[in-house]
Amino acid sequence: MAPPRLYKTEAIVLRQRRLGEADRIVILYTPAYGKLEAKAKGVRKTTSRMSGHLQPLTRSMVQLAQGRASDVVAGCQTVESFQALRDDLDRLARGLYAAELVDRLTPERSPGLPTYRLLLETLRRLERADDVDLALRYFEMRLLEQSGFRPELERCLSCQSPMQPQQNFFSPLSGGVICPGCASGAAGSRPLSLNGLKVLRLLQRGPYNEVARVKLPFDLAQEVERHLRSYIVCVLERDVNSAAFIERLRREGPSTGSGQGLVQPVEV
Numbered sequence: 001m002a003p004p005r006l007y008k009t010e011a012i013v014l015r016q017r018r019l020g021e022a023d024r025i026v027i028l029y030t031p032a033y034g035k036l037e038a039k040a041k042g043v044r045k046t047t048s049r050m051s052g053h054l055q056p057l058t059r060s061m062v063q064l065a066q067g068r069a070s071d072v073v074a075g076c077q078t079v080e081s082f083q084a085l086r087d088d089l090d091r092l093a094r095g096l097y098a099a100e101l102v103d104r105l106t107p108e109r110s111p112g113l114p115t116y117r118l119l120l121e122t123l124r125r126l127e128r129a130d131d132v133d134l135a136l137r138y139f140e141m142r143l144l145e146q147s148g149f150r151p152e153l154e155r156c157l158s159c160q161s162p163m164q165p166q167q168n169f170f171s172p173l174s175g176g177v178i179c180p181g182c183a184s185g186a187a188g189s190r191p192l193s194l195n196g197l198k199v200l201r202l203l204q205r206g207p208y209n210e211v212a213r214v215k216l217p218f219d220l221a222q223e224v225e226r227h228l229r230s231y232i233v234c235v236l237e238r239d240v241n242s243a244a245f246i247e248r249l250r251r252e253g254p255s256t257g258s259g260q261g262l263v264q265p266v267e268v
Contacts, residue, residue: 008063009033010079012119013056014099018044026054026073028062029102029119034112038064038071053078057085057095057123084127091126093249094136097242098122101140104236105147115146121208129212133221138211140228141203149235152176153201158186168192170227172234190230196223 011028014035019025024040043051050073053060059080064071085091102119106112122139129135144150155162156179157171169178171189177197178186192200199220202211216224233239 005066006063006074008061011060011062012099012116012123013054013058013060014103015056016040016054024054025070027103029106029112029116031113031116032111034110034115035103035106035108036071037108038062038073039067040073043073050076055081057082057092057099059120059123082123082127085123090249091132093242093246094132095123095126097240097246098126098136098139100240100242101143101232104240105143105149115143118142118146125208131212131216133225134211134214134216135208137224137228138203138208140232141200144232144235145204149175149231150204151200151231153197153204156182158182163197165194167194168197170196170231172227172231175231188230190227192227193220193223195220196227199224200227 009028009030009032011030014027014029016024016026019039022042022044024043025037026040027035027037029035040050040054042048043054053076054073058078059082060076060078062073063075065074066072082095085095098119102115106115118139122135125135126132141151152175153163155177156168157174157176158178159182161179163177163179166180168180168191169183169186169189170176170192171178171183171186173188174186177192178189183189199214199216202214203224229240229243
């Protein structure tokens with residue numbers, strides 16, 4: 001759907017990058033037009049009124065004017081700032097990860113209402129969820145499905161037999177589960193416990209309110225994250241930059257300090 005010459009849309013800011021001495025390019029995700037980029041003129045000046053409304057992880061109402069090379073931000077107003085997320089570095093790191101994943105997995109100018117809703121709901125969940133990592137695993141699985149990369153969790157990708165209740169294997173390169181009899185021929189396959197398979201299936205099939213009630217032991221949570229992360233790296237053919245930020249925070253221990261100062265410099 002092509003927008004008119006001057007149009008207004010709700011958008012979540014995924015990231016920014018510098019342009020010249022005073023401008024920025026902002027990457028927006030919108031309900032009707034999907035991912036798009038726009039030039040925000042003068043936004044780096046201290047006198048700019050738009051700067052605060054175009055911060056990464058901000059939901060804003062944005063007025064855009066079509067330009068020759070890219071659209072131009074003509075006006076903007078914050079709708080939702082996700083302040084509780086910004087005030088906690090651990091939650092902020094996961095919000096940045098979610099935004100980067102949407103940026104990496106979605107094409108430009110492709111209608112994306114389901115993905116917009118998923119990202120919006122995820123940012124809200126990351127503000128208040130007790131288990132932010134489980135909320136992120138749910139997001140990863142649903143975004144993979146919406147992007148056309150749903151992993152196979154029901155049948156062996158090699159012999160097509162239904163998976164049995166035993167230790168199986170997960171192969172990122174193959175795109176899902178492999179039975180023990182076929183594992184030796186699947187490059188990069190890793191052991192997948194029975195409980196690990198159950199959790200992955202719950203993430204793929206279940207509603208979030210059901211997923212949120214699950215309390216995962218540390219080792220099981222690590223296993224599920226490892227399989228999903230390796231699959232995402234395989235799909236993208238590269239790592240997700242924000243994942244390193246999350247790992248660094250884990251090594252340094254829990255943090256509740258404000259993360260506002262870290263949002264601005266994240267320019268991928």
